[in-house]
Amino acid sequence: METWYGAAGICINENSELLMVQQGKPEEEKTWSVPSGELEDRETFQICCSRELAEETGYIVEIGKKISVKRKCYEAIQVRAEVHYYLVKIIGGKRNIQDPDGLIYDIAWINLERLKALKLSYPEDRPFLLRMLRSAL
Numbered sequence: 001m002e003t004w005y006g007a008a009g010i011c012i013n014e015n016s017e018l019l020m021v022q023q024g025k026p027e028e029e030k031t032w033s034v035p036s037g038e039l040e041d042r043e044t045f046q047i048c049c050s051r052e053l054a055e056e057t058g059y060i061v062e063i064g065k066k067i068s069v070k071r072k073c074y075e076a077i078q079v080r081a082e083v084h085y086y087l088v089k090i091i092g093g094k095r096n097i098q099d100p101d102g103l104i105y106d107i108a109w110i111n112l113e114r115l116k117a118l119k120l121s122y123p124e125d126r127p128f129l130l131r132m133l134r135s136a137l
Contacts, residue, residue, distance in 0.1 A: 001073070003080045007049035008036030009061060009088040010129075016136045017109035018129060021056050021097075023121060030105050033121040034129070036083065045084040053088060056104050058096030061088040068128060085128075112137070 011019035011034075024030040037052035039045065046063045053061045064087035073080050097104045110118060112133045120126055 001078050001080055003082060005039040005045075006037055006081070006083045007039065007045045007052065008034050008083055008085045009049050009053045009063075010034055010067060010085055010132055011053070011059075011061065011088045011090060012133065012136045013109055015109070015111070016133060017111050018115060018133055019057065019059075020108055020110045020118075021104050022106035022108070023056075023103050024105070025103060029119070031119045031121040032108075032110070034085075034125070046086065049084070049086045049088065054093065055099050056097065057107050058093050058098060059090045060092035062091045063088055067132075070125070070128075072124065 013019070019035065020032045021035050022030045022032050035053045035056040037048065037055070039048045043051070049063055050061055053059055066084055066086055068085040070081070070083045070085070095107055097107060112130065115126070115129060115133060
């Protein structure tokens with residue numbers, strides 16, 4: 001079984017809203033996720049996180065502390081995933097989708113109530129993301 005490595009950024013604004021992106025392949029139903037993506041050759045997880053945030057949202061971020069590592073086995077596609085989650089802070093850039101894969105459709109700041117019902121790309125992340133937003137209130 002192949003292992004996929006990636007990084008994700010948790011960015012919460014002064015209104016206790018989480019930065020999320022709507023994503024999916026053209027033929028798929030679009031779902032929501034925190035900005036994230038695959039580790040490229042010779043990248044650290046922190047550099048991957050920063051690059052993905054820039055590509056998917058246009059924002060330049062400062063990487064903070066690592067807050068979680070998700071390890072999950074997706075039996076249906078025979079892939080193990082390891083995703084490193086970092087707190088991030090926007091320090092520049094502007095809202096702009098520049099995803100080279102063309103899989104990002106929208107960027108939004110999501111509040112706690114909306115997050116409870118939002119269709120997520122990775123539903124297993126919901127409890128963790130809700131905890132993160134609650135801790136910011």
